[in-house]
Amino acid sequence: MTVRIPRIAPSEITPPETYFNRRAFLAGALAASAGAALGRAGAAVVPAAAGAPLVYSYDAADSVGALVHAPGQDEKPNSWEQITHYNNYYEFGTSKSDPSEYAGQLQTRPWNIAVGGEAEVTGSFPLEKFLNPYALEERIYRFRCVEAWSMVIPWVGFPLAQLLKQFKPTSRAKYVAFETLYRPSQMPGQRVPILQWPYREGLRIDEAMNPLAFMVVGLYGRVLPNQNGAPLRLIVPWKYGFKSIKAIVRILFTETQPLTTWSQAAPNEYGFYANVNPHVPHPRWSQATERRIGAPLFHERQATLMFNGYAKEVAYLYKGMNLHTYF
Amino acid sequence: MTSPAAARPKPFLGLTVERRYRLIYKPVVFLASLMPLAWMACSLFGWLGFTPPVDVVKFLELRCGKTALNFIMLTLMVTPVRQLARLPNLLRLRRMLGLFAFFYATLHFTVYLLLDVDLDWHQVAADILKRPYITIGFTALVLLIPLALTSTNRMMRRLGRRWSRLHRLVYLIAVLGVWHFYWQEKIDVREPLVYAGLLLVLFGYRWVRSPNMWAVLAPGSTRPAAAVRRLARVAASSALRPPV
Structure with a gap:
């Protein structure tokens, strides 16, 4: 069965320049009207169609907006085309173009998320109900892949910390684990045992509570396309991309460190922490530099920053830890 | 060349085997060998309805590298094919295939040098010394140089028996090339394993055919x-x- 992939016509996609101008304009209007009409976007209502516009707030004065500017880095956000056609999402195949080619067949509605483990509130929730308590906001984060390439991406979502508070983890909850959907009929990559399916990831609870950890439902102000992890994914901007699990169906609060897919597949190459760290090379390649996708062809390479440039915000989490051991 | 087929050329367009190769087969193979380059150019500039790749550098690196490996495999296929299909004259094409392997391998390294590491010699040196998969690939490229340099008729004559001994290096180069491909994969090694399997068949053929076996x-x-x-x-x- 071939399923047509819902594509947004190129004419419908706002070019980054216009997009960011429009946003600056909105932010200006927001300041002028003292947040009357556009204010906080309120409860997140996520329309079903991938690529449809989202309602969210953006505050230019927000410190999060300033996070993106790091010294020595080209911080121009990547285009919609680049972000949606260059993906590592092995559930749809191991080539970078496989996800954009095959993810259209994934049905993201209805979608349920099961929450369990060491928390006061547990159960299974339909996506709409699950997302209801959160106001959406935009965050432009650097995204650094363990393969030593990077992008800058304007995500839309809400802080993971808010989600955690909703489910009231108990004092025994030391970690939070996530699981991706397992549906080989719509995820052809799962028919091949390249990795142990379903994909699993996890964070220490204090990492998860850090304000930068973000749950994503949108991209460039639109509903997240399937190839980027729709309908709900995690973004942990100071860690390598594989920590930022996609298409989440299960969240589990645990007392012990959960198993994670890549560290299971190659424990000497991928650790549980997977913090971006230019001083700890991958056993087979250096992590000291990265190639920024879309940068001028002869100047793509740039220095990789400690914690992907977010050291000020997250370094406290790893005080006293040997990051060569806990890579 | 005194093989029986060469001794009695079949009439084809009234041309001798030698002229057929020079005027028809060699130009055709030459143009066909440039097709991967044409494909890369079309992708890069979006010609003929090709979509430019998001990651140009990775695309060129991978395409050039795989094409070089493909040409190495083709040169190794010449012997079995000419023996099994009784086409002894195929040998006349082998030098061109080998030189194209060298051409694409050089292009692969050039893309790495200019576009991947942006001519950062420190990084190049560190990569070659410290990253085993790059060490291996670089060694394969360096070993191709003497083979390319000694590919002329004059060098063949001058080296005599030593020429074929020198050119046996291609077996080592092929192993290093496949290993280089295998080792840079993150986890999905299916494609490099296909190359390894092919190499095994090509080596196995030679082993079975050799009286020593x-x-x-x-x-x-x-x-x-x-x-x-x-x-x-x-x-x-x-x-x-x-x-x-």
């Missing part, structure tokens, strides 16, 4: 029948032996 299995005999009988005897006696 039978000597290894049945010392004192170079005849396949004797080796098979000996193997059967060994197998039968071990099967009949009571379990301990």
